[in-house]
Amino acid sequence: MAALRTREIFSDATVTLIAVESIDLQTSKTNMGCHVYASIKPVAVIVRSLDGTYALDMEAKPTPLEQFRQYVPELNSSGH
Secondary structure, three states, X not given: XXXXXXXXXXXOOOEEEEEEEEXXXXXXXXXXXXXXXXXXXXXXXXXXXXXXXXXXXXXXXXXXXXXXXXXXXXXXXXXX
């Protein structure tokens, strides 16, 4: 099951960069114990500047910010 999370990667007086990452956790049980597999994959970068807030995919192409608001509620808070 993959989920999205955000992480602020840079901030100064004029711009804030927020990484959007996909987190995938998988577990399995055996008679020898439990295995946990995890991966973190970058999905997009949110840019907040004096000109506004926008999202770029990993190929630096603009992508709708609203698609991340739906899955990452932290983007609606005042911190992001």
